[in-house]
Amino acid sequence: MSAIQPAPKLPPGPRRALAIATMTYADPAFSGLRAPAEDAVNLADVLGDPEIGGFSVSSLVDRSAQDIRRSIDDLLSSCGLDDLLLLYLSCHGVLDARGRLYFAATDTHKSHLASTGIESSWLLDQLDECRARRQVLILDCCFSGAFAGRAKGETEIDLRRHLVGHGRGRAVLTASRAGEYSFEGEPLDQGATGSVFTTGLIEGIRSGSADQDKDGYISVEDSYDYAYKYVQRHGAAQTPQRWLFGAEGSIYLARNPVGIPITPIKLPDALYSALTNPYPEVRVGAINVLAGWLLSGDPEQMYTARKELEQISSTDIAKVASVAQSILADSEQQAGSELSAQLSETEDLLRERQRQVEELSRQRDSISDHLGQLRALLNEEPNEAAAITPQNESDWWRD
Secondary structure, rough: OEEEOOOOOOOOOOOOEEEEEEEOOOOOOOOOOOHHHHHHHHHHHHOOOOOOOOOOOOEOOOHHHHHHHHHHHHHOOOOOOOOOOEEEEHHHHOOOOOEEEEEOOOOOOOHHHHHHEEEEEEEEEHHOOOOOEEEEEEEOOOOOOOEEEEEEEEOOOOHHHHHHHOOOOOOEOOOOOOOOOEEEEEOOOOOOEEHHHHHHHHHHHHHHOOOOOOOEEEEEEHHHHHHHHHHHHHHOOOEEEEEEEOOOOOOOEEEEOOEEEEOOOOHHHHHHHOOOOOOHHHEEEEHHHHHHHHOOOOOOHHHHHHHHHHHHHHHOOHHHHHHHHHHHHHHHHHHHHHHHHHHHHHHHHHHHHHHHHHHHHHHHHHHHHHHHHHHHHHHOOHHHHOOOOOOHHHHHHOO
Protein backbone atom coordinates (compact mmCIF):
# COMPACT_ATOMS: atom_id res chain seq x y z
CA MET A 1 0.00 0.00 0.00
CA SER A 2 1.25 3.49 -0.82
CA ALA A 3 0.10 7.09 -0.49
CA ILE A 4 0.41 10.25 -2.55
CA GLN A 5 1.97 13.41 -1.22
CA PRO A 6 1.37 16.72 -3.04
CA ALA A 7 4.39 17.96 -4.97
CA PRO A 8 6.35 20.79 -3.33
CA LYS A 9 5.74 24.38 -4.35
CA LEU A 10 7.54 25.74 -7.38
CA PRO A 11 10.79 27.60 -6.66
CA PRO A 12 10.30 31.32 -5.98
CA GLY A 13 10.64 33.94 -8.69
CA PRO A 14 8.64 35.09 -11.73
CA ARG A 15 8.05 32.49 -14.45
CA ARG A 16 7.41 33.89 -17.92
CA ALA A 17 6.81 32.07 -21.20
CA LEU A 18 6.09 32.95 -24.82
CA ALA A 19 4.82 30.29 -27.25
CA ILE A 20 5.13 31.15 -30.94
CA ALA A 21 3.59 29.01 -33.68
CA THR A 22 3.31 29.56 -37.43
CA MET A 23 1.24 27.18 -39.54
CA THR A 24 0.25 29.26 -42.59
CA TYR A 25 2.60 31.09 -44.94
CA ALA A 26 2.04 33.67 -47.66
CA ASP A 27 5.02 32.36 -49.64
CA PRO A 28 4.09 29.10 -51.43
CA ALA A 29 7.72 28.03 -51.05
CA PHE A 30 6.79 27.17 -47.44
CA SER A 31 4.35 24.31 -47.01
CA GLY A 32 1.61 24.76 -44.44
CA LEU A 33 1.95 22.92 -41.13
CA ARG A 34 -0.82 21.29 -39.08
CA ALA A 35 0.79 20.97 -35.69
CA PRO A 36 2.12 24.38 -34.52
CA ALA A 37 -1.10 26.07 -33.40
CA GLU A 38 -2.28 23.04 -31.44
CA ASP A 39 1.21 22.60 -29.98
CA ALA A 40 1.36 26.21 -28.80
CA VAL A 41 -2.11 26.11 -27.25
CA ASN A 42 -1.52 22.82 -25.43
CA LEU A 43 1.92 23.82 -24.19
CA ALA A 44 0.64 27.21 -23.01
CA ASP A 45 -2.21 25.43 -21.22
CA VAL A 46 0.02 23.10 -19.21
CA LEU A 47 2.72 25.70 -18.49
CA GLY A 48 0.15 28.30 -17.48
CA ASP A 49 -1.69 25.99 -15.07
CA PRO A 50 -0.89 27.44 -11.60
CA GLU A 51 -0.88 23.92 -10.14
CA ILE A 52 1.59 22.61 -12.74
CA GLY A 53 3.83 25.11 -14.54
CA GLY A 54 2.88 28.36 -12.84
CA PHE A 55 4.06 30.41 -15.83
CA SER A 56 2.61 33.67 -17.06
CA VAL A 57 2.16 32.61 -20.69
CA SER A 58 1.56 34.54 -23.88
CA SER A 59 0.91 32.90 -27.26
CA LEU A 60 1.39 34.12 -30.82
CA VAL A 61 -0.13 32.13 -33.68
CA ASP A 62 0.34 33.01 -37.35
CA ARG A 63 1.81 36.45 -36.85
CA SER A 64 4.14 38.58 -38.96
CA ALA A 65 7.90 38.64 -38.44
CA GLN A 66 7.68 42.17 -37.04
CA ASP A 67 5.00 41.15 -34.52
CA ILE A 68 7.10 38.18 -33.40
CA ARG A 69 10.28 40.25 -33.06
CA ARG A 70 8.45 42.92 -31.08
CA SER A 71 6.84 40.37 -28.73
CA ILE A 72 10.17 38.64 -28.11
CA ASP A 73 11.88 41.97 -27.51
CA ASP A 74 9.14 43.16 -25.13
CA LEU A 75 9.32 39.99 -23.06
CA LEU A 76 13.10 39.62 -22.89
CA SER A 77 13.80 43.27 -22.19
CA SER A 78 11.39 43.25 -19.23
CA CYS A 79 12.86 40.20 -17.47
CA GLY A 80 14.68 40.51 -14.16
CA LEU A 81 17.61 38.51 -12.83
CA ASP A 82 15.43 36.05 -10.92
CA ASP A 83 12.98 35.39 -13.77
CA LEU A 84 12.67 32.00 -15.41
CA LEU A 85 12.22 32.64 -19.13
CA LEU A 86 10.85 30.05 -21.56
CA LEU A 87 10.61 30.69 -25.31
CA TYR A 88 8.99 28.13 -27.61
CA LEU A 89 8.97 28.28 -31.42
CA SER A 90 7.22 25.92 -33.82
CA CYS A 91 7.58 26.89 -37.47
CA HIS A 92 9.67 26.42 -40.58
CA GLY A 93 13.37 27.10 -40.39
CA VAL A 94 15.49 27.91 -43.42
CA LEU A 95 19.10 28.71 -44.31
CA ASP A 96 20.20 31.46 -46.66
CA ALA A 97 23.05 31.11 -49.14
CA ARG A 98 25.60 32.04 -46.45
CA GLY A 99 24.37 29.40 -44.02
CA ARG A 100 22.50 31.77 -41.71
CA LEU A 101 19.49 30.28 -40.00
CA TYR A 102 16.10 32.03 -40.10
CA PHE A 103 12.73 31.23 -38.53
CA ALA A 104 9.78 31.79 -40.84
CA ALA A 105 6.72 33.91 -40.00
CA THR A 106 3.49 34.18 -41.98
CA ASP A 107 4.92 36.99 -44.13
CA THR A 108 8.41 35.53 -44.58
CA HIS A 109 9.54 35.16 -48.20
CA LYS A 110 12.26 32.67 -48.93
CA SER A 111 13.81 34.98 -51.51
CA HIS A 112 14.01 37.86 -48.98
CA LEU A 113 14.97 36.19 -45.72
CA ALA A 114 17.07 39.07 -44.39
CA SER A 115 14.14 41.47 -44.46
CA THR A 116 11.20 39.13 -43.82
CA GLY A 117 12.58 36.31 -41.65
CA ILE A 118 13.71 36.14 -38.01
CA GLU A 119 17.42 35.46 -37.95
CA SER A 120 18.66 33.11 -35.22
CA SER A 121 21.62 35.42 -34.52
CA TRP A 122 19.17 38.24 -33.70
CA LEU A 123 17.31 35.94 -31.31
CA LEU A 124 20.55 34.94 -29.61
CA ASP A 125 21.56 38.58 -29.23
CA GLN A 126 18.27 39.24 -27.45
CA LEU A 127 18.76 36.23 -25.18
CA ASP A 128 22.33 37.28 -24.40
CA GLU A 129 21.15 40.77 -23.43
CA CYS A 130 18.22 39.47 -21.39
CA ARG A 131 18.86 39.76 -17.64
CA ALA A 132 17.11 36.49 -16.76
CA ARG A 133 19.70 34.04 -15.44
CA ARG A 134 17.54 31.01 -16.28
CA GLN A 135 16.50 30.67 -19.92
CA VAL A 136 14.88 27.78 -21.78
CA LEU A 137 14.64 27.80 -25.58
CA ILE A 138 12.52 25.04 -27.17
CA LEU A 139 12.55 24.71 -30.96
CA ASP A 140 10.24 22.32 -32.75
CA CYS A 141 11.27 23.54 -36.18
CA CYS A 142 12.50 22.35 -39.48
CA PHE A 143 15.76 23.78 -40.74
CA SER A 144 14.83 24.21 -44.39
CA GLY A 145 11.74 25.38 -46.19
CA ALA A 146 10.90 22.08 -47.91
CA PHE A 147 8.91 19.10 -46.79
CA ALA A 148 9.53 15.43 -47.42
CA GLY A 149 6.21 13.72 -46.82
CA ARG A 150 5.17 14.88 -43.34
CA ALA A 151 8.72 15.87 -42.43
CA LYS A 152 10.40 19.21 -42.00
CA GLY A 153 13.96 20.08 -43.00
CA GLU A 154 16.90 18.53 -44.76
CA THR A 155 20.04 20.70 -44.69
CA GLU A 156 22.90 19.86 -42.30
CA ILE A 157 23.85 22.80 -40.07
CA ASP A 158 25.76 23.45 -36.87
CA LEU A 159 22.85 23.84 -34.45
CA ARG A 160 25.04 24.59 -31.45
CA ARG A 161 26.64 27.55 -33.28
CA HIS A 162 23.25 28.90 -34.31
CA LEU A 163 21.30 28.32 -31.10
CA VAL A 164 23.44 28.23 -27.95
CA GLY A 165 25.32 31.52 -28.13
CA HIS A 166 27.18 32.86 -25.09
CA GLY A 167 24.35 32.91 -22.55
CA ARG A 168 24.63 31.72 -18.97
CA GLY A 169 22.02 29.45 -17.44
CA ARG A 170 20.53 28.59 -20.83
CA ALA A 171 18.98 25.30 -21.90
CA VAL A 172 18.22 24.66 -25.57
CA LEU A 173 16.01 21.78 -26.69
CA THR A 174 15.45 20.93 -30.37
CA ALA A 175 13.13 18.36 -31.89
CA SER A 176 15.79 16.76 -34.07
CA ARG A 177 19.40 16.76 -35.15
CA ALA A 178 20.49 19.24 -37.77
CA GLY A 179 20.31 16.78 -40.66
CA GLU A 180 17.12 15.00 -39.58
CA TYR A 181 13.47 15.71 -40.16
CA SER A 182 11.18 17.01 -37.42
CA PHE A 183 8.02 14.96 -37.81
CA GLU A 184 4.44 15.90 -37.17
CA GLY A 185 2.23 13.14 -35.84
CA GLU A 186 0.08 11.00 -38.10
CA PRO A 187 -3.19 12.77 -38.95
CA LEU A 188 -6.27 11.59 -37.06
CA ASP A 189 -9.72 11.07 -38.51
CA GLN A 190 -10.90 14.28 -36.88
CA GLY A 191 -8.91 17.37 -36.00
CA ALA A 192 -5.22 18.11 -36.09
CA THR A 193 -2.51 16.31 -34.20
CA GLY A 194 0.60 17.70 -32.60
CA SER A 195 4.27 17.40 -33.34
CA VAL A 196 5.74 14.18 -31.95
CA PHE A 197 8.39 16.01 -29.91
CA THR A 198 6.12 18.70 -28.45
CA THR A 199 3.41 16.13 -27.75
CA GLY A 200 5.99 14.17 -25.76
CA LEU A 201 6.96 17.26 -23.76
CA ILE A 202 3.33 18.06 -22.96
CA GLU A 203 2.37 14.49 -22.07
CA GLY A 204 5.34 14.09 -19.76
CA ILE A 205 4.46 17.25 -17.83
CA ARG A 206 0.67 16.87 -17.79
CA SER A 207 0.72 13.23 -16.67
CA GLY A 208 3.64 13.67 -14.27
CA SER A 209 5.41 10.77 -15.99
CA ALA A 210 8.47 12.92 -16.75
CA ASP A 211 9.23 13.09 -13.01
CA GLN A 212 11.40 10.00 -13.11
CA ASP A 213 13.16 10.60 -9.78
CA LYS A 214 9.80 11.23 -8.03
CA ASP A 215 10.98 14.38 -6.29
CA GLY A 216 7.79 16.25 -7.26
CA TYR A 217 9.54 18.50 -9.78
CA ILE A 218 9.81 18.20 -13.56
CA SER A 219 13.08 19.73 -14.71
CA VAL A 220 14.28 20.60 -18.20
CA GLU A 221 16.31 17.38 -18.14
CA ASP A 222 13.28 15.35 -17.04
CA SER A 223 11.13 16.81 -19.83
CA TYR A 224 13.78 16.24 -22.46
CA ASP A 225 14.41 12.64 -21.40
CA TYR A 226 10.71 11.81 -21.51
CA ALA A 227 10.16 13.52 -24.88
CA TYR A 228 13.23 11.78 -26.31
CA LYS A 229 11.86 8.36 -25.32
CA TYR A 230 8.39 9.35 -26.54
CA VAL A 231 9.77 10.17 -29.99
CA GLN A 232 11.63 6.88 -30.13
CA ARG A 233 8.57 4.89 -29.00
CA HIS A 234 6.47 6.42 -31.77
CA GLY A 235 8.99 5.49 -34.44
CA ALA A 236 9.78 9.00 -35.68
CA ALA A 237 13.08 9.11 -37.55
CA GLN A 238 14.43 12.02 -35.53
CA THR A 239 16.72 12.43 -32.55
CA PRO A 240 15.90 15.32 -30.18
CA GLN A 241 18.90 17.31 -29.02
CA ARG A 242 19.72 19.19 -25.82
CA TRP A 243 22.35 21.71 -24.79
CA LEU A 244 22.86 23.07 -21.29
CA PHE A 245 25.14 26.07 -21.07
CA GLY A 246 26.32 27.56 -17.78
CA ALA A 247 23.32 26.28 -15.81
CA GLU A 248 23.72 26.18 -12.03
CA GLY A 249 21.47 23.44 -10.69
CA SER A 250 18.28 22.20 -12.26
CA ILE A 251 15.76 24.41 -14.04
CA TYR A 252 12.28 23.28 -13.01
CA LEU A 253 9.56 23.61 -15.65
CA ALA A 254 6.70 22.27 -13.53
CA ARG A 255 5.42 20.47 -10.46
CA ASN A 256 4.32 16.88 -10.80
CA PRO A 257 0.51 17.26 -10.92
CA VAL A 258 0.03 13.69 -9.70
CA GLY A 259 2.16 14.21 -6.60
CA ILE A 260 4.85 12.06 -5.03
CA PRO A 261 4.09 8.38 -4.35
CA ILE A 262 5.05 7.32 -0.83
CA THR A 263 5.72 3.68 0.02
CA PRO A 264 6.03 2.45 3.62
CA ILE A 265 9.53 1.50 4.66
CA LYS A 266 10.52 -1.64 6.53
CA LEU A 267 10.82 -1.11 10.28
CA PRO A 268 14.29 -1.71 11.73
CA ASP A 269 14.48 -5.07 13.47
CA ALA A 270 15.03 -3.50 16.89
CA LEU A 271 12.03 -1.17 16.53
CA TYR A 272 9.79 -3.99 15.28
CA SER A 273 10.91 -6.16 18.20
CA ALA A 274 10.06 -3.37 20.67
CA LEU A 275 6.61 -2.76 19.14
CA THR A 276 5.77 -6.48 19.50
CA ASN A 277 7.32 -6.85 22.96
CA PRO A 278 4.97 -8.39 25.57
CA TYR A 279 5.70 -5.59 28.06
CA PRO A 280 3.49 -2.49 27.55
CA GLU A 281 6.20 -0.12 28.79
CA VAL A 282 8.57 -1.32 26.06
CA ARG A 283 5.88 -0.85 23.43
CA VAL A 284 5.23 2.70 24.68
CA GLY A 285 8.94 3.45 24.32
CA ALA A 286 8.81 2.22 20.71
CA ILE A 287 5.73 4.38 20.10
CA ASN A 288 7.73 7.45 21.15
CA VAL A 289 10.29 6.53 18.49
CA LEU A 290 7.47 6.54 15.93
CA ALA A 291 6.41 9.96 17.24
CA GLY A 292 9.88 11.20 16.30
CA TRP A 293 9.42 9.76 12.82
CA LEU A 294 6.23 11.81 12.43
CA LEU A 295 8.31 14.98 12.84
CA SER A 296 11.28 13.82 10.74
CA GLY A 297 10.19 15.52 7.49
CA ASP A 298 10.96 12.29 5.61
CA PRO A 299 7.72 11.39 3.73
CA GLU A 300 8.32 7.64 3.89
CA GLN A 301 9.17 7.68 7.60
CA MET A 302 6.17 9.89 8.36
CA TYR A 303 3.78 7.70 6.37
CA THR A 304 5.12 4.49 7.95
CA ALA A 305 4.88 5.95 11.46
CA ARG A 306 1.29 7.10 10.94
CA LYS A 307 0.17 3.69 9.65
CA GLU A 308 1.83 1.92 12.59
CA LEU A 309 0.34 4.32 15.16
CA GLU A 310 -3.14 3.96 13.65
CA GLN A 311 -2.80 0.19 13.89
CA ILE A 312 -1.63 0.36 17.50
CA SER A 313 -4.36 2.82 18.53
CA SER A 314 -7.06 0.41 17.36
CA THR A 315 -5.61 -2.97 18.42
CA ASP A 316 -3.39 -2.58 21.49
CA ILE A 317 -4.49 -2.44 25.13
CA ALA A 318 -5.90 0.88 26.36
CA LYS A 319 -2.72 1.88 28.23
CA VAL A 320 -0.65 1.65 25.03
CA ALA A 321 -3.35 2.65 22.54
CA SER A 322 -4.03 5.92 24.38
CA VAL A 323 -0.41 6.99 23.90
CA ALA A 324 -0.62 6.34 20.15
CA GLN A 325 -3.97 8.15 19.96
CA SER A 326 -2.56 11.20 21.77
CA ILE A 327 0.42 11.39 19.40
CA LEU A 328 -1.86 11.17 16.36
CA ALA A 329 -4.15 13.88 17.76
CA ASP A 330 -1.21 16.22 18.36
CA SER A 331 -0.01 15.56 14.83
CA GLU A 332 -3.45 16.39 13.37
CA GLN A 333 -3.61 19.61 15.38
CA GLN A 334 -0.19 20.68 14.11
CA ALA A 335 -1.18 19.84 10.53
CA GLY A 336 -4.36 21.90 10.96
CA SER A 337 -2.37 24.90 12.17
CA GLU A 338 -0.02 24.66 9.19
CA LEU A 339 -3.00 24.40 6.83
CA SER A 340 -4.60 27.48 8.36
CA ALA A 341 -1.36 29.40 7.88
CA GLN A 342 -1.19 28.29 4.24
CA LEU A 343 -4.82 29.31 3.65
CA SER A 344 -4.14 32.73 5.16
CA GLU A 345 -1.12 33.16 2.91
CA THR A 346 -3.18 32.13 -0.13
CA GLU A 347 -5.91 34.63 0.76
CA ASP A 348 -3.31 37.39 1.00
CA LEU A 349 -1.96 36.44 -2.44
CA LEU A 350 -5.46 36.43 -3.93
CA ARG A 351 -6.19 39.88 -2.49
CA GLU A 352 -2.94 41.20 -3.95
CA ARG A 353 -3.74 39.62 -7.31
CA GLN A 354 -7.19 41.23 -7.26
CA ARG A 355 -5.62 44.58 -6.49
CA GLN A 356 -3.28 44.16 -9.48
CA VAL A 357 -6.21 43.24 -11.74
CA GLU A 358 -8.15 46.32 -10.64
CA GLU A 359 -5.12 48.53 -11.23
CA LEU A 360 -4.63 47.07 -14.70
CA SER A 361 -8.31 47.68 -15.42
CA ARG A 362 -7.95 51.33 -14.40
CA GLN A 363 -4.88 51.69 -16.62
CA ARG A 364 -6.74 50.10 -19.52
CA ASP A 365 -9.66 52.50 -19.08
CA SER A 366 -7.25 55.44 -18.97
CA ILE A 367 -5.51 54.28 -22.14
CA SER A 368 -8.90 53.84 -23.85
CA ASP A 369 -9.85 57.42 -22.92
CA HIS A 370 -6.59 58.76 -24.33
CA LEU A 371 -7.02 56.74 -27.52
CA GLY A 372 -10.55 58.09 -27.90
CA GLN A 373 -9.29 61.65 -27.55
CA LEU A 374 -6.54 60.94 -30.08
CA ARG A 375 -9.01 59.46 -32.59
CA ALA A 376 -11.28 62.47 -32.16
CA LEU A 377 -8.35 64.78 -32.82
CA LEU A 378 -7.28 62.84 -35.91
CA ASN A 379 -10.86 62.84 -37.26
CA GLU A 380 -11.32 66.64 -37.07
CA GLU A 381 -12.61 68.33 -40.24
CA PRO A 382 -9.88 69.66 -42.56
CA ASN A 383 -11.22 73.20 -42.31
CA GLU A 384 -10.76 73.07 -38.53
CA ALA A 385 -7.17 71.96 -38.93
CA ALA A 386 -6.63 74.68 -41.55
CA ALA A 387 -7.71 77.27 -39.00
CA ILE A 388 -4.40 76.75 -37.21
CA THR A 389 -2.28 79.39 -38.85
CA PRO A 390 1.34 80.27 -38.12
CA GLN A 391 0.09 83.31 -36.19
CA ASN A 392 -2.03 81.35 -33.73
CA GLU A 393 -0.11 78.04 -33.76
CA SER A 394 1.69 78.73 -30.46
CA ASP A 395 -1.60 79.63 -28.79
CA TRP A 396 -3.17 76.42 -30.11
CA TRP A 397 -0.43 74.23 -28.66
CA ARG A 398 -0.60 76.16 -25.38
CA ASP A 399 -4.30 75.42 -25.13
